[in-house]
Every structure is written in structure tokens, then in C-alpha cells.
Amino acid sequence: MSEVGLGLRRIYEDRLAFAGLVILIALVVCAVLAPRLAPYPDDIKEIHPKQRLLPPSANHLLGTDRLGGDILSRLLFGARITIAIAVIAMGVSLAIGVPVGLVAGYFRGWPSDLLMRVADVFLAVPQIVLAIAIAQTLGPSIPNVILALSATYWPWFTRVVYAETRSTMNETFVEATRGLGSNPGRLIFLHLLPNVASPIIVRASLGMGFTILTAASLSFLGLGAEPHSPEWGRTIAESRAYLPEAWWYVAAPGIAIFLVVMGFNLLGDGLRDILDPRIRTGRAR
Amino acid sequence: MIDLLAVRGLELHFETERGPVQVLDRVNLSIGHGQVVGLVGESGCGKTTLARAILGILPLSARVLGGEILLDGVDLLRMPASVLDASIRGRRITFVPQDPFGSFNPVFTIGAQIMELLKWKSAGLAGTGDDGARAGWMPGLLRPYPRRRYRADRQAVIDLLREVQIPDPEQMLRKYPHQVSGGQRQRLMIAMAFLPRPDLIIADEPTTALDVTIQAQILLLLRRLVKEHGVSVLFTTHDLGTAYEICDKIVVMYAGQEMEEAPTDAFFGKPSHPYTRKLLESLPNPEGEIRDIPGEIPGLIDPPIGCRFHPRCPEADANCRRARPAPSAVGERHWVRCYHPAGAAQPSLATPTPRIAR
Amino acid sequence: MRLLLFALRRVAWLAPTLLGVVALTFAISHVIPADPAALLAGEMASPEQIARVRAEHGLDQPASVQFVRYLGRIARGDLGRSLYTTRDISFDLVRRLPATLELTLAAMVVTVVLGIPIGVLSALRRNSLLDHAVRGATIAGLAIAAFWMGIMLQLLFAMTLGWTPLGGRLTGFPPRTITHLYVLDALLTGDWSALGSALNHLALPALTLGIPAMATVVRFTRAGVLDVINSPYVLYQRAMGVPASVVVWKYVLRNAAISTITQLGLVFGVLLAGSVVVETVFDWPGLGLWAVNSIVMSDYNAIMAFTLWVAVVYIAINFLVDVLHLLVDPRESAA
Numbered sequence: 001m002s003e004v005g006l007g008l009r010r011i012y013e014d015r016l017a018f019a020g021l022v023i024l025i026a027l028v029v030c031a032v033l034a035p036r037l038a039p040y041p042d043d044i045k046e047i048h049p050k051q052r053l054l055p056p057s058a059n060h061l062l063g064t065d066r067l068g069g070d071i072l073s074r075l076l077f078g079a080r081i082t083i084a085i086a087v088i089a090m091g092v093s094l095a096i097g098v099p100v101g102l103v104a105g106y107f108r109g110w111p112s113d114l115l116m117r118v119a120d121v122f123l124a125v126p127q128i129v130l131a132i133a134i135a136q137t138l139g140p141s142i143p144n145v146i147l148a149l150s151a152t153y154w155p156w157f158t159r160v161v162y163a164e165t166r167s168t169m170n171e172t173f174v175e176a177t178r179g180l181g182s183n184p185g186r187l188i189f190l191h192l193l194p195n196v197a198s199p200i201i202v203r204a205s206l207g208m209g210f211t212i213l214t215a216a217s218l219s220f221l222g223l224g225a226e227p228h229s230p231e232w233g234r235t236i237a238e239s240r241a242y243l244p245e246a247w248w249y250v251a252a253p254g255i256a257i258f259l260v261v262m263g264f265n266l267l268g269d270g271l272r273d274i275l276d277p278r279i280r281t282g283r284a285r
Numbered sequence: 286m287i288d289l290l291a292v293r294g295l296e297l298h299f300e301t302e303r304g305p306v307q308v309l310d311r312v313n314l315s316i317g318h319g320q321v322v323g324l325v326g327e328s329g330c331g332k333t334t335l336a337r338a339i340l341g342i343l344p345l346s347a348r349v350l351g352g353e354i355l356l357d358g359v360d361l362l363r364m365p366a367s368v369l370d371a372s373i374r375g376r377r378i379t380f381v382p383q384d385p386f387g388s389f390n391p392v393f394t395i396g397a398q399i400m401e402l403l404k405w406k407s408a409g410l411a412g413t414g415d416d417g418a419r420a421g422w423m424p425g426l427l428r429p430y431p432r433r434r435y436r437a438d439r440q441a442v443i444d445l446l447r448e449v450q451i452p453d454p455e456q457m458l459r460k461y462p463h464q465v466s467g468g469q470r471q472r473l474m475i476a477m478a479f480l481p482r483p484d485l486i487i488a489d490e491p492t493t494a495l496d497v498t499i500q501a502q503i504l505l506l507l508r509r510l511v512k513e514h515g516v517s518v519l520f521t522t523h524d525l526g527t528a529y530e531i532c533d534k535i536v537v538m539y540a541g542q543e544m545e546e547a548p549t550d551a552f553f554g555k556p557s558h559p560y561t562r563k564l565l566e567s568l569p570n571p572e573g574e575i576r577d578i579p580g581e582i583p584g585l586i587d588p589p590i591g592c593r594f595h596p597r598c599p600e601a602d603a604n605c606r607r608a609r610p611a612p613s614a615v616g617e618r619h620w621v622r623c624y625h626p627a628g629a630a631q632p633s634l635a636t637p638t639p640r641i642a643r
Numbered sequence: 644m645r646l647l648l649f650a651l652r653r654v655a656w657l658a659p660t661l662l663g664v665v666a667l668t669f670a671i672s673h674v675i676p677a678d679p680a681a682l683l684a685g686e687m688a689s690p691e692q693i694a695r696v697r698a699e700h701g702l703d704q705p706a707s708v709q710f711v712r713y714l715g716r717i718a719r720g721d722l723g724r725s726l727y728t729t730r731d732i733s734f735d736l737v738r739r740l741p742a743t744l745e746l747t748l749a750a751m752v753v754t755v756v757l758g759i760p761i762g763v764l765s766a767l768r769r770n771s772l773l774d775h776a777v778r779g780a781t782i783a784g785l786a787i788a789a790f791w792m793g794i795m796l797q798l799l800f801a802m803t804l805g806w807t808p809l810g811g812r813l814t815g816f817p818p819r820t821i822t823h824l825y826v827l828d829a830l831l832t833g834d835w836s837a838l839g840s841a842l843n844h845l846a847l848p849a850l851t852l853g854i855p856a857m858a859t860v861v862r863f864t865r866a867g868v869l870d871v872i873n874s875p876y877v878l879y880q881r882a883m884g885v886p887a888s889v890v891v892w893k894y895v896l897r898n899a900a901i902s903t904i905t906q907l908g909l910v911f912g913v914l915l916a917g918s919v920v921v922e923t924v925f926d927w928p929g930l931g932l933w934a935v936n937s938i939v940m941s942d943y944n945a946i947m948a949f950t951l952w953v954a955v956v957y958i959a960i961n962f963l964v965d966v967l968h969l970l971v972d973p974r975e976s977a978a
Contacts, residue, residue, distance in 0.1 A: 121663030125954040126916035129934075130667075133950040136938050137671050213788050217920050220790050221935055236791055243794070244802035254791035261786035269782070342882045374884030382882075387875035390894055392901060392973055401893075405885055426892050461973045477883075 010274045017270020023263030031079040038073035044230050053246045063248040066238065067228065071252050074230035078253070081231045082260060085146055085215045086208045092150035094204065097157025104158065105165025106188075116162060119155035127152045128214050135223040142231075145224040149211055160203050164196040198275035205268030209261040216257055232257050287358065289517050290316040290339065290485055295352035297338060306585045308334050310541045310593070310609070311352065316485065316517050321508075323532030323549075324521040325564075329582055331541040332521040336487045339519070340380060341369050356485075375406040379478040381488040385470035389462035396442075396458025399477060403438040404430045408482040442480065449476045449506055468499040472506065479510055485517045492527055504530050525568060529553060534618075537561050540583055540593040542609065547619040557615045557626040559598050592623070600625035649969055657958055664954040665717060669710050672947045722948040727940040732948045735933065741823035742812055743922070743929030746852060747914050749826075749845050753853030754860050754910060759903070761857075762864025766872065767891065777861060784858030789917050793851035793924035800847060807846050810926030814840050848925040856913045863906045867899040874898075901972050908964040912957055 012018050035041050039061075048068030056063045062071040104115040122130070127149075134148035168174070168191055177187055216233030218224040225231035228238070232253040239249035297309040309331050316322045324332045337343050339354055341361065354361040361373065374380075382388045390398060446454035449472040462470065471491060478486045488507070492500040508531050511518055522528055528535050529549060536546045537560065545558040556562045563578045580597035583589055591608050595601035604610075604624045612620040688696070704712075716723070722732040765777040801809045808814060813825055818834040818841075821827070826845065829838035871877060872895060880890045922931035930949065937945035 117659060117663065120660050121667055124660055124664050124958050125667075125950060126912050126957060128916045128919060129950055129953045132919070132934065132938065133668065133671050133946055136941075136946050137943065209786065216788050217790055220788075220920065221923065221938060223938065233788070233790075236788075236794065240794060244798050247798060250791070250794055250798070254788060254795065257788050257791065258783075258786050261788075262783065265782055265786055337882075340882050342878060370884050370886065374882060376884065380879065380882040382875065382879055384875050388879040390876040390880075390898065392898055393894070394973075401885060401889070402880075402883055405889075406883065426888055463974055 014270045014274060016266045017274070020263045020266030020268075020270060023259055024267060027079055027083065027260055027263065030076050031083045034073075034076040034080055038070070038076045040070040040073045041077075043069035043073050044077050053242060053249070055246075056248050062252045063246070065235070065249055066242060066246075071235075071249065074235065075232070075252060075256050078230040078232045078235065078256070079260075081142065081225065081229070082212055082215070082257075085142065085149070086212050089146045089149035089153065089211050089215070090204055090208055092146070093153040093207070094157055094200070096150065097154035098161050098200065100154070101158040101161025102165055105162045105169060116158075119158045122152060122155045123159075125152075127210075128217060131214060131218060132221070132223060135218055140223045140226070142225055142229075145215055145218050148218070149215060153207060153211060156203055156207060157200065160199045161196055164199060165192060168192045168195060202268055202272045202275060205264055205271055209264035209268070212257065212261055212264070288315040288355075289318045289320075289357065290314075290519075291353075291355040292335070292339070293353050293355065295335070295338060295354065296350040297334065297343075298348045298350060299344070300346045300348060301586075304586045305348070307588055308347075308541050308585060309338070310588070312538075312541070312543050313612075314536060314543065316519055318484075319511075319515045319517055321511055321518040321520060321531055321533045323528035323535040324519060324538060325523065325525060325528050325535055326538035327523055327582060329540075329585075330538040332538050333489055335538070336489050336519060336521050340374060340378060340487055341366075375402065375483075376481055377483055378485045378487060379481060379483040381471075381474050381478045381486060381491045383490040384494055385467060385474050386462065386494075388474065389470065391462055393461075394458065395460055395462060395465065395473060399442055399458065399473075399480075400430070400435070400439065402477060403442065403480060404428075404435075406481040407434065407438045408441070408480070442476075445476045445480055446473070448510070449473075451476075467495055468502065471495060471499075471503055475503070475507060475510070479514060479516070482514070483516060485519065486511075488518055488520045490522055491520070493522070493524070500527070501530075507531060525564060537564070540588060541585060542593050543622065544594065545621045545623075546612075547616065547621075551616050551619045555616060555619070555627075557619070557621040558623050559600050559625070559627070560594050561621075562627060646966070646969065650966055653962060653965060657962060661955065661958060664958075665714060665951065666710070668947045668951050668954075669713055671950075672943055673706060673709075717951070722951070723944040725937075725942055725945050727937065727942040727945070732945055735945070736930065736948065736952060739928065739930045739933045742927060743918055743931060745824045745826065746845070746848055746922070746927060746929060747911075747918060748824075749849035750852035750856065750914055750917075751910075753849055754856045754914075757853075758857040758860030759864050762861040763868050763896070763899070765861065766865045766868035769869065777865070781858040781861050784855055787855065789851060789855050790920040790924050792854070793847070793921055796847050796851060797924070807843055810844075810924075812841070812844050812928055813837070814844070848921050848927050851924070852914060852917050852921045855917065856910050859913060860903075860906075860910055864899065864903055867902040868895060870902070871895045871898040901968070904971060905964065905968050908961040911960045915953055915957060 030037060046069070048064075051060075051064050051068035052066055054060055054064040054068075060070050060072065062075065065071055065074065100115055100119070104112045104119075130152045131145070131148040134151055135144050138144040138147065168188060171191075173191075174188060177183075215224060216231075216236075219229075219231050219233030220237045222237070225234040227234070235253045236250055239246065239253075242249055292312060292314040294311045294313065295309050296311050298305040298307055300306075312331070312335060314322075314324070314335065324335065326332050334343070334347075338347075338349070339361065349362060352362070356373065356377065361369065364373070389395065442458070443454045446457060451457050451469060451472055457465070457469075457473075465473070471494075474491070478488075491507070492503050495503060504527065507518070510516075511531075520528070520532060532549050534546065534548050535552045537544045537558065539560050545552070545556070545561045547555075547557075552561070553565070556565055560578075567577050578597060583593060583596065589596055590606060592598070592601075592605045592610060595605040598605065600623075602624070610622045610624050612622050613626070615621050615626055720733055722736065724730065725732050725735060728735065761777055765774045768774055797809060800806045815836065817825055818829040818837040819832045821831055825841035826838065829835070829841055872891075877890060877895060880894065881887065918929065919931035919934055921927065922929045923935045926932065930952070934946065934949040936942075937949065
């Protein structure tokens with residue numbers, strides 16, 4: 001059975017991780033098929049003043065918002081934004097963080113130290129604070145939020161990759177190969193790849209959840225999505241003025257955020273247990 | 286004379302995801318008063334599990350399916366945990382672990398940990414009517430350490446540390462575990478095992494983690510103390526040479542079954558079980574040759590039926606595969622569980638070169 | 644003595660990082676699309692006035708020169724002038740600090756007083772119903788958006804039940820000022836009505852800030868205790884019959900506490916980060932709300948100062964935690 005097949009099988013066996021995976025698949029489906037699934041797909045643009053702030057009913061399963069739009073439909077479109085932000089921000093973080101970590105781990109001396117110091121500087125500021133600074137400076141918009149998130153998350157990948165690379169470089173076979181006069185580069189690469197893939201995957205999965213929360217917070221603060229965007233954090237911010245009467249207006253997007261982040265966390269935790277051989281075989285005696 | 290400790294028919298499983306691991310298969314073992322018994326076998330043969338079962342410190346996944354462990358006739362398996370804690374562990378039966386470093390708490394001084402042990406287990410408690418380890422009405426945490434007993438105990442500790450040749454015992458008590466060498470730590474462990482004046486010491490591979498040069502010293506020390514204090518010892522090891530140095534009687538285990546039991550000289554002079562013979566053959570002989578045993582230790586989730594050595598045994602036949610042999614005598618106090626024990630006229634095998642004079 | 648050396652070495656190590664953070668904030672603040680001179684001069688300024696302001700503030704100098712001057716100013720504690728209020732930013736910062744401090748301390752209390760015992764119990768009763776419930780709760784706790792939870796708590800307790808106020812720090816007159824922390828001051832001066840009001844206002848924000856952090860604390864406390872419980876030295880003590888209660892409460896706890904201390908810095912970071920949103924939701928007049936107002940007003944100077952301030956505090960707290968760890972763990976100090 002291939003590695004991937006074995007991996008998927010293990011996810012299936014770990015109930016929680018599997019639940020996480022199911023949630024995420026549902027999220028992707030909602031996002032991709034939003035125009036089809038949404039009962040009122042035009043509500044992201046159109047307004048219906050006569051139908052503002054209606055409670056949940058058969059017509060509007062989650063009620064309507066302040067402009068009469070169907071909340072369920074808008075949530076589904078908001079899922080697109082959420083996924084886009086999470087995936088792109090993570091991707092860029094990976095693209096920056098992994099190579100930096102590899103280089104820092106492979107070489108020794110001051111270039112390596114310098115790179116890690118730079119990473120430390122970024123890590124010295126709590127992510128949301130730095131993201132606020134960046135997003136504020138560049139101007140509130142979703143692309144800028146993505147940029148801010150990428151710029152603040154990459155050091156986590158760098159740390160993980162650096163640790164793994166350094167430990168591989170310190171292995172005796174590297175010294176031996178060098179001692180024999182040949183370049184262990186290819187050997188390192190082959191040895192490193194499987195070892196470093198696991199922590200990266202785990203960190204990416206856990207990081208997604210964290211990124212989504214931070215993105216929602218930024219939008220809530222007015223730094224991300226523009227007004228009346230179906231983005232979940234933005235919706236929560238706009239709902240505040242209509243509480244406590246329109247409770248559904250604030251509850252729905254919040255629960256959506258919760259479910260999605262839960263999904264990523266469960267999957268990430270499960271992957272960590274699956275991919276860490278020590279935990280699996282630990283209970284031998 | 287009744288044995289101090291008698292294990293009869295002990296059957297034990299570990300529960301795992303892939304099914305129960307049958308670690309001990311109706312094992313018998315007896316330890317006499319003042320006797321040093323060596324429990325010998327390869328890793329995974331169950332010797333450590335047996336030692337821990339006697340102390341009652343098995344992992345949570347362990348299930349005892351049958352048998353008894355009799356200490357002076359009283360079954361430890363059926364004793365309530367609180368009584369075990371209070372009167373047996375650290376009192377009548379003490380423990381010398383394999384890993385002397387890990388067995389000290391790194392953030393407390395050595396003195397603090399030794400005195401903690403004695404607070405509950407010192408010999409001074411016996412006969413005073415104050416069962417120190419019993420919870421009583423005051424929770425263990427709040428119970429004070431009476432000053433007079435403390436001082437007496439502390440002096441006993443200092444004296445015993447001198448006996449185990451720790452230089453400057455007072456200073457040692459103030460140190461932290463990471464400041465002490467491996468050999469010294471094991472001496473401390475041995476001292477702690479003797480302090481409560483136990484009847485039986487369970488030493489689980491006590492020299493395995495030590496340098497070879499230190500091993501001899503520790504064995505010598507242990508043997509001397511055992512003779513002086515008249516204590517019984519259950520000594521587990523995978524090293525036959527070590528067993529030869531110090532044991533009165535040797536029991537060989539393989540894959541959860543005991544195979545042969547004999548006084549040491551008879552064991553090395555007339556090994557009868559094929560596995561024992563293979564073990565002895567695998568000791569490096571004077572010519573420096575090494576022969577190992579072909580095959581592998583069986584997995585214990587689905588162990589071989591009957592005698593578990595039969596897959597690797599040159600003498601195995603249908604009987605061996607069907608049912609486990611009962612013990613049969615091949616000499617005075619020399620038992621073997623085999624359908625084909627070696628006869629009297631066998632080429633004598635290498636005896637280990639003693640490192641310490643017997 | 645060794646402690647002093649360690650502290651000095653650590654500070655020497657941290658100094659470049661601190662410098663790096665200053666450089667980072669400087670770099671970010673120089674990426675702004677708008678012209679800072681124009682902002683300073685005001686909307687009605689003529690081009691000549693803008694040019695004059697630019698020269699005045701040295702904004703026409705090359706970036707490296709500006710950076711050095713910036714460093715100099717920061718070293719003197721001058722964080723610049725707010726573009727919005729035109730007051731000294733350091734003045735605003737100090738004025739808003741006690742509110743955030745009070746909130747953070749209250750949240751810390753919630754986190755530690757609830758989180759650590761729950762983590763310990765969860766580890767001791769591993770795989771029991773309690774343990775599973777706790778683990779589920781921590782996973783959930785880490786998945787809830789703090790700002791949303793704050794709003795929902797407001798919805799329930801303030802709007803619907805009316806048990807707590809909607810926001811703000813106090814209703815009525817504040818107690819006589821000693822520490823600037825209302826709860827403490829009210830206690831010290833015996834001002835019971837102020838105490839009640841302060842606590843009432845503090846309740847929801849502290850919970851909102853504390854509960855996500857609590858999830859983290861429970862997790863690593865549980866891991867720490869489990870680690871110790873499975874160690875050979877605990878096995879040894881139990882094998883020798885030392886009573887279980889003594890082993891757990893005297894020994895296991897001490898070992899686990901040491902590993903917990905190192906994680907406290909992490910918790911503080913979570914609290915710092917969370918304060919921004921929580922103060923926004925509850926209209927809590929602290930640094931976080933100030934930062935958010937600055938966002939709304941495009942007060943770049945204030946945002947940069949805030950970022951710098953948070954970074955410094957975070958680094959300082961981590962440094963203190965390192966020192967604390969050194970003091971507490973004999974393996975370190977005796978080495």
C-alpha cells in the first residue's frame with residue numbers, strides 16, 4: 001500500500017482527525033459550490049431593505065442581515081474568502097519560511113545565525129500586533145491582510161525546518177561522507193525530505209486555524225474585508241449594532257469560524273499523533 | 286524450610302491495540318531466605334515483568350490472569366493496594382532499578398529523597414506500633430517526620446553510605462543527582478535498598494547501565510552486603526557472566542516461560558536445557574569465537590504453542606509443539622522443563638571467567 | 644553571581660533582537676503610501692508648508708540617517724507625536740497602561756488559578772471521562788474567535804440577563820488613586836461600591852481574554868504532569884512504597900511546575916495579543932483600544948509605537964521567565 005494510502009487509512013482510524021478532515025472537505029465543497037448551494041446567491045451584491053433582520057425561518061435558514069441579505073448564502077460565499085486567505089497566506093509563509101530554514105540549517109556560521117535572528121525578530125512581536133501594523137500601513141484590504149499574515153507566520157516554518165535540517169546535518173553519515181571526500185548534498189536531501197515533511201505538514205495544518213482566527217480578527221477590526229463583504233469577521237463586526245434582537249446575525253458567522261478552525265485543529269492534532277512515530281509506539285512496555 | 290517468596294503459575298498479559306501480548310506463561314519461581322537468585326534471559330523474555338509483578342508496579346495495560354505470588358505464604362496479588370504500599374513495598378521488598386540516573390528526581394537533593402524514603406520506611410518504625418506509611422487520619426503530605434527518628438535515620442543513612450564506600454556521605458546528601466557519577470548513583474540505590482532492612486531485594490539489571498570496570502565493583506559490594514545482612518535477592522540480568530559472580534541459584538527464562546533452574550555450579554557444570562546450552566555456547570570462548578543462536582525471539586501476541594523455544598530448538602519434536610513440558614529433576618535442586626534434556630555425558634562448556642573471587 | 648552572568652549574557656543576546664524589532668517597525672512605517680509630512684502638516688497645508696514640515700522633521704534625510712535619529716529618540720523615551728491627538732505618544736501610552744495591566748492581570752489569574760489545577764487533574768485521571776471532557780474543551784477553546792466569544796458573552800450576560808455592564812471599566816466615581824488599578828485601589832481604600840463596580844466591569848473581559856489562554860495552559864500543564872508521572876523516578880518512589888499522595892503533590896507537582904514556568908511566557912504573549920480585540924469589544928480604555936482607535940484615525944506613529952511597546956514587553960517577559968526558570972531548576976543553576 002502506498003505511503004499516502006497508509007496515511008489516509010490512519011486518518012480514518014483516528015476518529016477526531018477524521019472528523020476534522022470531514023469538516024474541511026465540507027468547507028471546501030461549500031466554498032467551491034457556493035453559487036450552486038446558496039439559496040440566494042445574488043445577496044452578496046443585492047440589497048433587500050424590506051427584508052432586513054428577519055429571524056431564521058424556512059425561507060432564510062439563518063435569517064437575514066441588516067441589508068436584507070440571506071445570511072446562509074453570504075456565509076457560503078464568505079467561506080471562499082476564508083479559504084483563499086488561509087491557503088494563500090500559508091502558501092506564501094511556506095514559500096518563504098521553508099527555504100530560509102533549509103539554508104540556515106545547511107550552512108554554519110554567521111549567515112545562518114543572521115537568518116535565524118531575523119526570524120526571531122519577527123517572532124518577538126505577537127502575530128496579530130505585527131499584522132495590524134503592516135495591514136494598517138498598507139491600507140485595509142484582503143490582499144494586504146494576506147500579505148501581513150504571510151509576513152508574520154513564515155518564521156514558524158523556518159524554525160521547524162531549521163531544527164530538522166540542523167539535526168540531519170549533524171548526523172554521522174554526513175560527516176562520514178564528507179570525510180570520504182564526496183558531497184553529501186544529495187544524500188542529505190533524500191534523508192531530509194521525509195523527516196522534514198511531517199513537522200511542516202503538522203505546523204501548516206495547525207497554522208491554518210490560527211491564521212483564520214487572526215484574519216477574522218483583522219477584518220473585525222476593520223483592517224481586512226471592506227464593508228458589507230460576506231467575510232465572516234466583517235459580518236460579526238457589522239452585526240454588533242443590532243444586538244441583542246438579531247442574535248442570529250452574530251451567532252452564525254461565529255459558529256462557522258469555530259467549526260472551520262476546529263476542523264483544522266483536529267486534523268492537525270491527529271496528523272501530529274500519526275506522523276510522530278514516538279507517540280505511536282510509545283506504549284510498548 | 287518454606288521459601289521466602291514463591292511464584293506459582295503466574296500468567297500475565299499486556300493489552301495492546303493489536304491484541305493481548307502473553308508476556309508470562311504460568312511461571313514458577315522460588316526464592317529462599319538469604320538466597321541470591323539470578324533470573325537470566327534475553328531482552329523481552331519477561332524477567333523484568335516478573336520482577337515488577339512481584340512489586341506490583343506493572344503498567345496499566347497489564348492483566349494478571351492467574352497464579353499467585355506468595356511472600357511467606359501470603360498472596361501478594363490478592364492483597365489490597367494500601368496494605369501492599371504500607372507493609373510490603375519499601376519495607377519487606379525493596380527495589381534496585383536498572384537506570385540509576387533516571388530513578389532520582391532531578392530537582393531534589395539526594396539527601397531529601399533518601400530521607401523521604403525513610404520517613405515512611407525506616408527500620409526504626411518496625412515494632413513501634415507506628416506504621417509510618419499507613420495514611421491514618423492525617424494525609425500523607427502533612428504528616429511530620431518525628432525529630433528523634435529523623436536523627437536516628439539520618440545517622441543510619443550516613444553509616445550505610447560509608448558501607449557502600451561513598452566518600453564524605455554528609456556532602457553527598459546535599460548534592461543533586463546530576464552532580465554524581467553513574468557508579469556512585471548505583472551505590473546510592475543499593476544503599477537505599479538496604480536501609481529499610483528488607484527481606485527481599487529485587488534488583489532489575491542493576492549493572493547493565495554501568496561501565497564494565499564499575500560493574501565488578503558494584504557486584505562485589507552487593508555480594509558483601511547481601512551476606513552481611515542475610516537478605517534474599519532476585520537479580521535479573523541478560524548477562525550470564527554477571528549471574529555467575531553473585532548468584533546462588535540461576536533460573537533461565539525464554540519468551541515468558543522458565544526453562545531451567547539450578548544452583549550456579551550445577552547450572553554451568555551441567556546445563557540441561559537446549560536453550561541454556563545455546564546461551565552458554567554463545568559466550569565468547571577462550572579462542573575468541575562467538576556463536577549465536579539462529580532464529581528470533583517469537584512475537585508474544587501469537588506465541589508458539591507448547592514449549593516456546595521449539596521453533597529454534599534442534600531437539601524439538603511433536604510433543605514440544607503440543608504441550609509445555611512439566612518440570613523434571615536432573616540433579617539436586619536442578620530442574621528443567623524439557624522433553625529432551627541433555628544427558629550426563631555432555632562436552633563441558635565454557636565457564637565464565639570470574640571477575641571477582643567466589 | 645552566576646545568575647548575574649546569565650542575566651547579562653541573555654541581555655546581550657536579546658539586544659540585537661530588540662534592535663531588529665525597532666528596525667522592523669521603522670521599516671514598516673516607511674512603507675506607508677501617504678506622505679508623512681503632508682499628514683503632519685494637515686489637510687489644508689500648502690506645498691511650501693509641507694516642505695517646511697518635512698525639513699523640520701528631518702523627513703528629507705536619507706533613510707539610514709532617519710533611522711539613527713529614530714533610535715536616538717526611542718532611547719530617550721520619545722516615541723513621537725500622535726498624528727491624531729498631537730500629544731506625545733509616550734504620554735498617551737503611560738496613561739492607558741494601567742487599564743490594560745489590570746485586565747491582563749485579571750485574565751492571568753483566571754488562566755492560572757483555573758487552568759493549572761484542571762490540567763493537573765486531567766493528567767492524573769488520564770483517559771477518564773473528565774480527561775476527555777477537558778481535552779475536548781481545550782480543543783474547542785482554541786478554536787473560538789476571542790472577539791466573537793466576547794460578543795456572545797455580552798449578549799448573554801449583559802444584554803439578556805443584565806448581570807454585568809456592557810463595557811467600560813467603571814460606573815460611577817473611581818476610587819482614590821494609589822496604583823491606578825481600580826480593584827486594588829478600591830480594596831486599599833475600602834471603597835466597596837467602587838470595588839463592586841470595578842469587578843463587575845472586569846468580569847466579562849477577563850473571562851474573554853483568559854479562557855483561550857486557559858486552553859493553552861491546561862494543555863501544557865497536562866502534558867508536563869503526564870511526562871513526569873511516567874518517569875523512572877516516580878516509578879521508583881512508588882515501587883518503594885512512598886505514599887501516592889506524597890509522590891504526586893510534593894514531587895510530581897514540583898517537576899511539572901518547573902516545566903510549566905517556561906511556558907508562562909507563551910501564555911503572556913497570547914494575553915497581550917488578545918487584549919487588542921477584547922478591549923475593542925468591551926470598550927475597555929486600555930492600550931488595545933487606543934491602538935484600534937489609532938487604526939481608525941490612521942495614526943501611523945501611534946501604531947508603530949504600540950507595536951514597539953508590545954514587542955519590548957513580550958521580550959522582557961520572556962527574559963524574566965528565563966531567569967525565573969534558572970532560579971528554580973537546580974540542573975541549570977548548579978551546572
